[in-house]
Amino acid sequence: MDDFHWVLRTSFFESxxxxxxxxxxxxxxxFLGNTLFKVRSLPAVLILAHCLLPLILYGGVxxxxxxxxxxxxxxxxxxxxxGDISVNDAFMGGNxxxxxxxxxxxxxxxxxxxxxxxxxxxxxxxxLYYWLTSKKIFTPVSEWFYLIYPSFAxxxxxxxxxxxxxxxxxxxxxxxxxxxxxxxxxxxxxLSSIKFQNAFILILFIFSxxxxxxxxxxxxxxxxxxxxxxxxxxLYITEPVLGxxxxxxRLAMYVENGGLSSEVGQIYGVKDFFYSALLGGFYFIxxxxxxxxxxxxxxxxxxxxxxxxxxxxxxxxxxWRRNPRKLMLWVFFIVFGxxxxxxVVFNYGTAARxxxxxxxxxxxxxxxxxxxxxxxxxxxxxxxxxxx
Numbered sequence: 001m002d003d004f005h006w007v008l009r010t011s012f013f014e015s016x017x018x019x020x021x022x023x024x025x026x027x028x029x030x031f032l033g034n035t036l037f038k039v040r041s042l043p044a045v046l047i048l049a050h051c052l053l054p055l056i057l058y059g060g061v062x063x064x065x066x067x068x069x070x071x072x073x074x075x076x077x078x079x080x081x082x083g084d085i086s087v088n089d090a091f092m093g094g095n096x097x098x099x100x101x102x103x104x105x106x107x108x109x110x111x112x113x114x115x116x117x118x119x120x121x122x123x124x125x126x127x128l129y130y131w132l133t134s135k136k137i138f139t140p141v142s143e144w145f146y147l148i149y150p151s152f153a154x155x156x157x158x159x160x161x162x163x164x165x166x167x168x169x170x171x172x173x174x175x176x177x178x179x180x181x182x183x184x185x186x187x188x189x190x191l192s193s194i195k196f197q198n199a200f201i202l203i204l205f206i207f208s209x210x211x212x213x214x215x216x217x218x219x220x221x222x223x224x225x226x227x228x229x230x231x232x233x234x235l236y237i238t239e240p241v242l243g244x245x246x247x248x249x250r251l252a253m254y255v256e257n258g259g260l261s262s263e264v265g266q267i268y269g270v271k272d273f274f275y276s277a278l279l280g281g282f283y284f285i286x287x288x289x290x291x292x293x294x295x296x297x298x299x300x301x302x303x304x305x306x307x308x309x310x311x312x313x314x315x316x317x318x319x320w321r322r323n324p325r326k327l328m329l330w331v332f333f334i335v336f337g338x339x340x341x342x343x344v345v346f347n348y349g350t351a352a353r354x355x356x357x358x359x360x361x362x363x364x365x366x367x368x369x370x371x372x373x374x375x376x377x378x379x380x381x382x383x384x385x386x387x388x
């Protein structure tokens with residue numbers, strides 16, 4: 001399984017040469033997709049520009065040691081390709097092996113460098129754009145946010161599973177909106193194999209949407225009050241089971257980030273559970289705060305957080321004026337997801353990685369359901385704008 005580890009000892013420019021075939025394949029795929037779906041000039045250029053990210057990010061701007069997960073997927077993928085890991089063993093293995101198995105579906109003979117798998121993510125990124133365009137889900141606001149959201153671009157350009165996680169969540173939610181309940185089994189099953197927490201959040205959200213017709217009508221005041229009441233009852237009933245599990249994840253995440261187990265506060269009772277969920281959920285969206293970081297990369301993350309938070313506030317204000325019931329549906333989605341992760345994630349780098357799918361999905365579907373064409377007086381023009 002270490003046949004390709006010699007690449008780690010080569011220079012940056014030499015290692016990039018080994019990915020040249022994948023780079024060209026990615027460029028050709030995007031060029032054909034842009035042509036087939038008649039993508040306008042500037043979006044087409046931005047999608048093509050994403051093909052450059054695997055060349056410059058992993059092993060370049062970002063060291064292998066800074067995000068070692070990429071090396072794990074790389075090893076597992078090549079193990080499957082070379083027969084050291086069987087398909088059955090990968091399927092029955094952990095999250096790394098299962099994600100590598102999903103990567104192996106793509107016709108890539110071998111991942112010569114750790115950055116090789118990132119080209120699969122770029123193809124997924126472009127394919128989702130074409131899919132959303134063909135379904136006329138994009139509004140001008142959500143389309144441009146999809147194209148220029150820095151966190152999405154970053155993780156799409158790395159050999160990590162996060163782009164696949166977002167893809168499965170997006171497809172599942174869209175099929176739920178379309179009422180294709182039987183088809184939901186596949187993306188939810190695949191999502192549960194590589195990110196059980198997200199699958200759990202999505203299953204509860206979709207089940208609530210199905211049961212109360214929320215995808216069609218949104219959340220009215222009586223339904224909202226009932227969901228809050230139901231949430232309290234659910235917490236009260238499940239707290240003896242969920243409480244210890246969340247405390248276990250809190251401890252594991254904190255120790256993994258270099259902290260001491262004795263420093264982690266425990267959650268006891270429904271009241272503490274609810275308070276930790278609300279406070280942690282808000283902090284999960286905005287962390288890191290400016291005074292918590294030092295260094296260039298964290299400061300860039302802080303700048304993005306501030307801009308994205310301001311954008312989300314403006315988006316909520318505009319969407320509330322257009323369709324408050326549909327807006328509240330997606331507020332429920334992002335608050336629920338953030339609350340779950342806010343209780344267990346302490347590292348701000350990990351938080352940025354885990355929250356971008358929720359933020360991106362929130363923007364896409366708030367704009368689609370509430371018909372948001374712009375959030376400021378500057379209007380974004382798009383062929384696929386939704387007019388109501």
